[in-house]
Amino acid sequence: MYIFSAADIRAWDEYTILHEPISSIDLMERASLACVDWLQQHQPDNMGYAVFCGKGNNGGDGLAIARLLAEADHAVTVYILEFGHLGTEDFQTNLARLHESGAVIKFISAAENIPTLTVGETVIDALLGSGLNRPLEGLTAQVVGHINNSGLRVISIDMPTGLMADSSATGNTIIQADHTLSFQCYKPAFLVAENAAYIGQLHILDIGLHPGYPATQPSPFQWIDQAMVQSILRPRGAFSHKGTYGHAAIIAGSQGMMGAATLAARACLRSGVGKLTAHIPAIGYTIMQIAVPEAMTYTAGKEHVETAVSLGQYDVIGAGPGLGQYGSHRELLETIFQQCKNALVLDADALNVLSLHQELLGKLPPHTILTPHPKEFERLFGKTANDFERIQLALKRAAALKIVIVLKGRYSLVATPEGVAYFNSTGNPGMATGGSGDVLTGIITGLAAQGYSPVHAAIAGVFIHGLAGDIAASYTSQTSLIASDLVEYLADAFHQLEL
Known part of the structure; x- marks a missing residue:
């Protein structure tokens, strides 16, 4: 199409x-x-x-x-x-x-x-x-x-x-x-x-x-369909090991919002990452260990994440789900930017903090992927008179900052630094539910850790996220769909994409 x-x-x-x-x-x-x-x-x-x-x-x-x-x-x-x-x-x-x-x-x-x-x-x-x-x-x-x-x-x-x-x-x-x-x-x-x-x-x-x-x-407008995503995804090698598929970090969670951190972590693992370390507050340690036993954990604060250390070892960092908005988070983001050696995925509260400290936009690493919904986008980049102006602004800012912007919606837009706008074909209204964006963060983080470029990780990520939602809705219903269902049906989505 x-x-x-x-x-x-x-x-x-x-x-x-x-x-x-x-x-x-x-x-x-x-x-x-x-x-x-x-x-x-x-x-x-x-x-x-x-x-x-x-x-x-x-x-x-x-x-x-x-x-x-x-x-x-x-x-x-x-x-x-x-x-x-x-x-x-x-x-x-x-x-x-x-x-x-x-x-x-x-x-x-x-x-x-x-x-x-x-x-x-x-x-x-x-x-x-x-x-x-x-x-x-x-x-x-x-x-x-x-x-x-x-x-x-x-x-x-x-x-x-x-x-x-x-x-x-x-x-x-x-x-x-x-x-x-x-x-x-x-x-x-x-x-x-x-x-x-x-x-x-x-x-x-x-x-x-x-x-x-x-x-x-x-x-300049491209349609993300199954053929495009299948051309991006690579089969797993017979002699591969967990190191082959990257080591990701998820920096997320705070008191009362550990669910967002666990959703992102589970989605990251289900998307094929080799290893995952969750940087979380101590208050969420037991929750993460029980909900996501496959993830390693690093406690970086008591009730919310306060520090970011030794991040250079990771192939990708995903930050934001359930992070909360605390005064110390401006310094936290700046530290993440300084230590990030490869791809960086920012969502949710990481975007909200970034919007409060606009001077940090110029410090974003060049391989950053932002995943705002329309209101988060507005807080980051300003109001627009209509959706067409918002698309053009996303393309303009992606080019100027040399980043990828995933503007979430019915046909989620992937705006690239090269000025190409990709629109996603999968997904349904049932995915308009709390936690859906946290799952997307985990998927894109997991794909980027495996060596996919930021553009390819974003393109494949939004498609797989929507496809899991479509499969989930066919079994549950759009009305009853919850974010955990998206994680549960990621396996079916990847299976459908296998050549």
């Missing part, structure tokens, strides 16, 4: 037309057939449709869909926004074809022509596609508002009208779709939380665009 901008998708269409070869009207027919196939599989046989079309190619898709539905004996009424000009060439071709079907065609040229919709029918939104670059206004905005207020099921073709593929549409008038049928690949707009209420359930339909195009146009 790929993530492409609106301009790249238009270029992919043109590449397909040239190299398949295929005419643009036949490619439109192919896309429309894919939509109608989906509708016939997911809608009642006797469903009636109200199809709203603009006069661009998205409207052309809508006309072809309307014709195919009418030919399949559905009751179809088509409403075309009329501004006194001809549509695109393919729109006009499909309009001529539609006249030969049983569909009813009506035009909306003014607000008084906006129709009263029939209860029980489904609205097909083919007003405007991914080419939109400004907010809706006038009659178009009125029609969209009318559809949103109808209470009917709405299915958008390509993009919900009013949504922009590559930039924020916050505050604009936008179709609120129940389903969005898009083509071939993800668009940036599908990956941000601010658009979830408009997209509904997203379905990416394969319309056979030429497979040779992506190699000609590498995208």
